[in-house]
Amino acid sequence: MSGSDVIYQTEALIAEDIEAYLDLHQHKSMLRFITCGSVDDGKSTLIGRLLYDSKMIFEDQLAALETDSRKVGTQGQEIDFALLVDGLAAEREQGITIDVAYRFFSTEKRKFIVADCPGHEQYTRNMVTGASTADLAVILIDARKGVLTQTRRHSYLCHLIGIRHIVLAVNKMDLIAYDQARYDAIVADYSAFAASIGITRFTAMPISGFKGDNITAPSENTPWYTGPTLMGHLETVDVNTAAEAAGPFRMPVQWVNRPNLDFRGFSGLIANGTVKPGDAVRVLPSGKTSTVTRIVTLDGDLEEAVAGQSVTLCLADEIDCSRGDVLSAADAPPQVADQFEASLVWMADEPLVPGRAYWLKLASQTVSATVSPPKCTINVNTMERLAAKTLDLNAIGLAEITTDRAIVFEPYAESRTLGGFILIDKISNATVAAGMLNFSLRRAQNVHWQALDVTREAHARLKGQGPAVLWFTGLSGSGKSTIANMVEKRLHALGKHTFLLDGDNVRHGLNKDLGFTEADRIENIRRVGEVARLMTDAGLIVLTAFISPFRAERQMVRALLPAGEFYEIFVDTPLEEAERRDVKGLYKKARAGTLKNFTGIDSPYEAPENPEIRVDTMRETPEEAAERIVALITGEWMPVI
Known part of the structure; x- marks a missing residue:
């Protein structure tokens, strides 16, 4: 055997060893x-x-x-x-x-x-x-x-x-x-x-x-x-890990793969179970069913895919499926609900604000969610359950969560992927909590939206107007109620059907059980927003005059309405001017410390960043502002002064 043959065989053996090691x-x-x-x-x-x-x-x-x-x-x-x-x-x-x-x-x-x-x-x-x-x-x-x-x-x-x-x-x-x-x-x-x-x-x-x-x-x-x-x-x-492979098939859809008109697949990481071509699958939350035709990967098609693999599934039918949906075994689908009990670990320096809307991210689903006041917190030393109104940094508690639409889930004990979630602050985009869904609430299955024959469009046509919410916001004493009242009088004279919800008046009835803490202010606005939405369903033009100090809650109300029906009107009055007017003597009490949680003094006001209309009360009289707002709502737009 020549020297070159020896070298060749040696190199071949080394290559085999390397390949075996890598394998x-x-x-x-x-x-x-x-x-x-x-x-x-x-x-x-x-x-x-x-x-x-x-x-x-x-x-x-x-x-x-x-x-x-x-x-x-x-x-x-x-x-x-x-x-x-x-x-x-x-x-x-x-x-x-x-x-x-x-x-x-x-x-x-x-x-x-x-x-x-x-x-x-x-x-x-x-x-x-x-x-x-x-x-x-x-x-x-x-x-x-x-x-x-x-x-x-x-x-x-x-x-x-x-x-x-x-x-x-x-x-x-x-x-x-x-x-x-x-x-x-x-x-x-x-x-x-x-x-x-x-x-x-x-x-x-x-x-x-x-x-x-x-x-x-x-x-x-x-x-x-x-x-x-x-x-x-x-x-x-x-x-x-065999337990995950043995369960029913679950795959949150992360991406609709559509490189050309001849290919459409749904990509994601299989969270549970196995899938093969020919398997019947169900798309949730819609409930539509189809059959898997191909399992596509970068290395070629597969005859079977298991939990932990990232794949693209092609279906036999052109059914609606997008990011956030979940593909599951047709005969064993996960649950769908919008109200849950959850365990929360609070991870933010700022405490939980019950009633405030947060983003809830679960698998590939992102929805708006609100957290009720906690049922309790857990003392990690004694395992004692303690009463609580909020959750502070590192607190562990139980609370009820409501999402703005139904999501696909499984209890965390059964699936980390479909039971674990995070909460994200809508303003800062910071992750504020990690959570585990325990179970859906019974009322989530028993309460259903009732279809009505007389629609909001029919109500609006009968009144000859488009429904809208004119949301007046600003400091106490800025002139919100005065301008809103003038606007309603002018709209009424034009034959428009209106209703004015004033902050003080609402607290005499609907919201008389609420105080002025941050959580109570949020619940105050949530209730008013829901009432305003119902009134627009009746075809009305609704005017509201509330301090509504937090952007997140004003955005929450905006999200309740169809695009173009919410008009944020910022009655912009400097704090010094509002305090100088002090018609009700509230600023004086707040400065003296006898009135707590007063906006502008010891509670913040978050001014609108992009309101539909801004009223500068230092340059514009209430009458001028009212005329301009009416011109806007009746379609004759006048530039903002």
Whole structure:
């Protein structure tokens, strides 16, 4: 055999080995897990140790790590493994974890994605983010401190979010001389708490992330411990993803794939079950049915697709289906409802405002939703349910949620994808809460919209006018009621059918049970908006004069009406001028502190950004403003002064 033949065969063998290695690596199972617990329990150090022991650190990274370790005061040959994970400057300076840090590593048996979650209560929202996709949680306890409040909080959240595999890692055993009695006491304490919140089993182990005890190999320092090492457990734990594949087919539609006139498919990630060509599927919430003709992927068509795969499904019929819909097994569809009980974890600095409209995002569905006053909050130390009117940062509570239209869902206990959601503030676009749907409310199935033979269009034709809402907003004393009253008189003289809803008058009857807190103000406007909408169904031109200080609630009313029927009229009067007028003496009381939650003094007013018409009361008399508004509503538009 020639030298070239030897070289050729050697290269071929190397290529085969590489291909075999890549194939093995590609088909390894994946485990997503989080590390959580209280402050300074050693979470970042543990992950750094796992990366180091699994040979996932390059030489230049190791050199930089050794240099950084010396900078922060680690002596001798020891390395501060936490620096591998704490990447933010603020984290290194303070020695804490602030944001969730994701790291990938691999062993011969399995691939891992680990999320290092912050321990500070202030950053609990970040911990919820990391836990939302995890299969397993490693809950660390400092052996010197035992079970703390944040240990309980994180354990409860892990259980609430649906993580069923818990590792209790009693860390820093080297600092208590590997005392078995102390370890047993901590495990017993945690066992009692875990049972109280429904955690029926967990795997406990004594470790030292810094020294490496029981991380990848059994430690000689704990001869009394005969359980698995942490790495051994992570490599072998069965997270049982087969349950998702065994359930009925579910796929939220993320995108309608229409590259040309000859192809139309529906793309998404299969959340549950399997699907094959020929399977009957149902589109929800519409309920239309069809049959799968093709399962298309980038690598070609499939004969079968399972949970966890991203595919494009082609259907036999041209039925209406778009982003936000859910494709399901035709004979086992999920539920559809618009009212629910949900568990909420509040993640915003600003508290929950009951009645305010938020965006609710569930799978690929986005709807407007309001949250009722909470039924209770959960004390993570005692599991006691406490009465509450709102939810503050990091609070965990139960509340009822109403969406503006029916959504497709399943209880979170059955499906993370169709049961887990987030709430988003409509103004700031910040995520304010994570939630889990528990069940739909019975009234959601029993209350149905009644079709009427006499439509709103018929009412309007009879009156010879188009319905509309003229929404006057501005500070107290700005002149809203005065101008609205003049506008109604002029419209009435023109033969128009109108009705004026005034803020003070409504509070004598419909809203007499409401005060002036932020939540009560929102409910006040919600009720008025619903009444105004019903009046426009009768064909009326409705005028309202309310301070209505919050943009979100004015937008909520606008969304109740067809496009072009809502006119926001900003009666723009400077605070100094409104206070100078002070017809009712309210500003004087507010300044004296005897009238709380008064707009402009100790409660904010959010001025309209793009009103249909603006009235500058410093340059325009009420009579002039009324004439201009009437000209607008009757179709003879005059420029805004």
